[in-house]
Amino acid sequence: MLCIYCRERQGDAREHPLPQSLGGFLNYEPLRDRICQPCNEEISKVEQEFARLSPEAVLRSTKWVKRGGRKPREHRSSFEPQEIGGKHIWFHARDPESRYDLLWQPDTIPGSVKPLSQFVILDEEHNQIGLVPVPADIRTGRELAKLFKGHKVKFPVARVYLKAATGHEDRIKAMLADWGRTVELTRGKPGPVPGPQIFRVEVTLAYFRALAKIGFHYVLTHIPTIGGSEPEFRALREFVRHGTGEAKQFLHRLDKTPTHKRSPWSRSYRPRDAGKRDRQHAFLHRLRS
Numbered sequence: 001m002l003c004i005y006c007r008e009r010q011g012d013a014r015e016h017p018l019p020q021s022l023g024g025f026l027n028y029e030p031l032r033d034r035i036c037q038p039c040n041e042e043i044s045k046v047e048q049e050f051a052r053l054s055p056e057a058v059l060r061s062t063k064w065v066k067r068g069g070r071k072p073r074e075h076r077s078s079f080e081p082q083e084i085g086g087k088h089i090w091f092h093a094r095d096p097e098s099r100y101d102l103l104w105q106p107d108t109i110p111g112s113v114k115p116l117s118q119f120v121i122l123d124e125e126h127n128q129i130g131l132v133p134v135p136a137d138i139r140t141g142r143e144l145a146k147l148f149k150g151h152k153v154k155f156p157v158a159r160v161y162l163k164a165a166t167g168h169e170d171r172i173k174a175m176l177a178d179w180g181r182t183v184e185l186t187r188g189k190p191g192p193v194p195g196p197q198i199f200r201v202e203v204t205l206a207y208f209r210a211l212a213k214i215g216f217h218y219v220l221t222h223i224p225t226i227g228g229s230e231p232e233f234r235a236l237r238e239f240v241r242h243g244t245g246e247a248k249q250f251l252h253r254l255d256k257t258p259t260h261k262r263s264p265w266s267r268s269y270r271p272r273d274a275g276k277r278d279r280q281h282a283f284l285h286r287l288r289s
Contacts, residue, residue: 001033001034001227002229003034003035003036003039004034004035004227004228004229004233004237005035005036005039005043005237005240005241006036006038006039007229008036009036009037009038009039010036011033011034011035011036012033012036012037013035013036013037013039013040014030014031014032015030015031015032015034015035015040015217016030016031017030017031017214017217017218017220017221018214018218019047019050019051019210019214021047021050021051021057021060022056022060022065023060023065029221029222030221031217031220031221034217034220034227034228039241042241043213043240043241045206046206046207046209046210046213046240047210047213048206049203049204049206049207049210050206050207050210050211050214051078052076052078053078053087053088053089053201053202053203053204053207054201054203054207055201055203057078057089057201058089058091058199058201061078061079061089061105061106062106064106064110076136077105077136078105079091079103079104079105079106079116080105080116080133080135080136081133081134081135081136082135082136082137083135083137083138084135084138084143084146084147084150085150086135087202088133089199089200089201090103090198090199090200090201091103091104091105091113091197091198091199092104092197092198092199092200093113093193093194093195093196093197093198094194095115095163095194096191096194097186098120098161098163098186100120100128100161101128101131102115102116102118102120102131102163103115103116103118103131103133104116104194104197107190109190111192111193112190112191112192112193113190113191113192113193113194114165114166114188114189114190114191115163115165115188116133116134116163116165116188117133117134117163117164117165117168117172117188118131118132118133118134118162118163119131119132119134119148119160119161119162119183120160120161120162120163121153121157121159121160122157122158122159122160122161123158123159124158124159126159130151130153132147132148132151132153134147134168134172135147138175139171139174139175140175140178141175141176141177141178141179141180141181142178142179143175144175144176144178144179145179160183161186162183162184162185162186163186163187163188164185164186164187164188165188166187166188166189166190169185169187172185173185205243205247206243208247208251209239209240209243209247211247211251212236212239212240212247212250212251213240215250215251216228216233216236216237216240235249235250236250
């Protein structure tokens with residue numbers, strides 16, 4: 001069978017409809033014989049944003065969900081910026097020690113969190129007026145100065161409170177020395193989850209493409225009579241692969257938790273006395289309407 005996306009190569013890849021970043025699933029069925037390996041690798045890139053920068057990423061990280069699959073991957077925190085201007089999840093909570101609003105990330109131990117390396121900008125009365133998280137990949141005083149400029153910090157600064165994550169102390173001291181600045185450093189310590197907490201994350205089109213891909217491939221896995229290359233799915237395939245179109249064409253927001261009442265779609269998903277072809281036609285008819 002040709003790949004449902006490119007229609008050029010054989011669909012010989014083994015694809016995971018439910019991303020492994022969500023954890024392992026019992027009786028999990030991969031999608032087979034529908035997608036070629038190059039298209040599979042191309043589409044899997046949108047799932048990286050779903051795994052790192054999304055509401056689901058917040059739940060996965062704060063609930064300490066372990067990634068499924070056997071291959072270990074390099075851990076890069078979704079809550080810590082990796083470079084200047086890099087996107088990340090903002091996890092705000094009050095620091096029990098300083099009483100300032102700091103940024104945090106889940107620790108390796110469930111129920112425990114640790115602060116990021118960050119500069120808290122204060123006025124003369126010690127009131128917090130800014131927050132500058134330190135990216136993991138910067139090393140020089142010039143980069144540190146660029147970081148402050150990017151956060152629109154105006155000099156001279158009245159006061160600064162510096163919290164350094166465990167293991168980052170020497171790196172931050174070296175950057176400050178290279179910049180010609182002296183700031184007293186407080187070492188961050190892991191501890192119980194402070195409260196209340198506020199999470200902020202900016203999602204992009206890649207996130208919605210990943211959601212559409214998950215739903216589409218899940219249907220293809222569990223309704224084998226639908227091939228995925230049908231004309232009714234053309235717009236959906238283009239959205240998943242290239243981002244063509246708008247998310248609202250394929251995704252709908254739910255303002256409340258779905259109930260377990262029988263839905264009008266249930267005939268298309270549940271085995272009935274009618275043949276498989278009838279169920280396929282019913283499903284495609286609903287797509288057309």
